[in-house]
Amino acid sequence: MNRLLLRQLKRATQLEGEAAVERLLAELKLRARTESFPSDMNRFLLGVGELLERVSASYDHHERDVELHSLSLALSSEELEAAQRELLRLSRSDRMTQLWNRGYWQERLQEEFQRARRFGQPVSLLIFDIDHFKRINDQYGHPVGDQVICLVADVLRTCSRQVDICARYGGEEFAAILPGTNEDGAFHFGESLRLKTEALGFSAGEQAVPFTISIGVAELDDSFPDAGNWLVRADHALYDAKRSGRNRTCRSSQSPR
Ligand SMILES: Nc1nc2c(ncn2[C@@H]2O[C@H](COP(=O)(O)OP(=O)(O)OP(=O)(O)O)[C@@H](O)[C@H]2O)c(=O)[nH]1
Structure with missing residues (x-):
């Protein structure tokens, strides 16, 4: 008016x-x-x-x-925001296991490296892969291999803490960043993952499909120049676990440098 x-x-x-x-x-x-x-x-x-x-x-x-x-x-802007959040989650996730994917995990690795350097908190890395996985694929077929990957991912998801950052790193390889955890804690976590995986008892039809994992852990220490080097240290520990017979957890601090 x-x-x-x-x-x-x-x-x-x-x-x-x-x-x-x-x-x-x-x-x-x-x-x-x-x-x-x-x-x-x-x-x-x-x-x-x-x-x-x-x-x-x-x-x-x-x-x-x-x-x-x-x-x-x-309402439509809420829906749009929800769709954007979902898209972001999808772009960071591994389709098969719903764990984080390698790209996002590597971003988080850089962040956690910087955070730990800044605040001096302990943080450890854990890398593991399924032993003789090629044999599982060859003997039982690729779909069974995929199921084994998903079972191992479930063990990792259920054993980890909310703050842990767990990813399928590639193929049958997994990685986790464990904030606030020193090497003893990471070793303990690795052993519990390993024992739970060994006890899974999966079967394909009539046949039991045994599988185990080998694990390398590395706590970040001042001598690591960057996040890439930290990853290499955990990888070396994983390599030690493979070389010394598989189905075991090895510590980076006990690896020959
Ligand atoms: N089913 C399935 N197989 C995969 C996938 N990604 C990689 N692989 C297979 O995983 C196998 C890995 O083999 P290797 O790298 O030789 O390792 P491994 O047989 O586990 O031997 P070790 O690690 O030395 O114990 C290869 O045959 C890949 O084709 C996947 O998404 N699904």
Whole structure:
């Protein structure tokens, strides 16, 4: 409604906005019914009253429309944000196991390296792979190999803490960053993963499919120049575990440098 009219209304009724319009309507209706008003004036006032009511109803209707549209806009922006979050999660996940993928894990490795250097907290790396996995594929077929990969991923997921950053590093190889964990803790975690995996007892049809994992752990220490070197140290420990007979956990600190 135009501002001049609203100002006049306020002056006449001592009220503002909707309350002022309502007071005016009530007043018009009352006066239009009194005998002292000439009948054509009555009709005119009733007409003005109806017009004002219609304008006010249509205003309410539009206001409701605006509210509904704002609500649906808010909803669609929420849906958009949820879709973006889901896309981001997918771009960071490994399709087969739902663990983090190698690319995202490597980003986190850099971050955790910087964080540990900055705050001096212990942090360890754990790398492991399934022993003689090629034989599992060759003997039982690729789909069984895939199932074994998923079972090992489940063991890793269920044994790890919420703060641990676990990934399928590639093929049958896995990696985990363990914040706040020293080498003893990482070794202990590795051993529990290894024993749980060994005890899984998976079978393909009638045939039991035994499988084990070999693990290397490395706690970050001041002598590692960068995150890449830290990874190499854990990899060396994994290599030691393979070389010394598989199905075991080896520590980087005990690897020949
Ligand atoms: N089923 C399946 N096989 C895979 C996948 N990714 C890699 N592989 C296979 O995993 C096997 C890994 O073989 P190797 O690197 O020789 O290792 P390994 O046989 O486990 O031997 P060690 O590690 O020395 O104990 C290869 O045959 C790959 O084809 C996958 O997603 N699914």
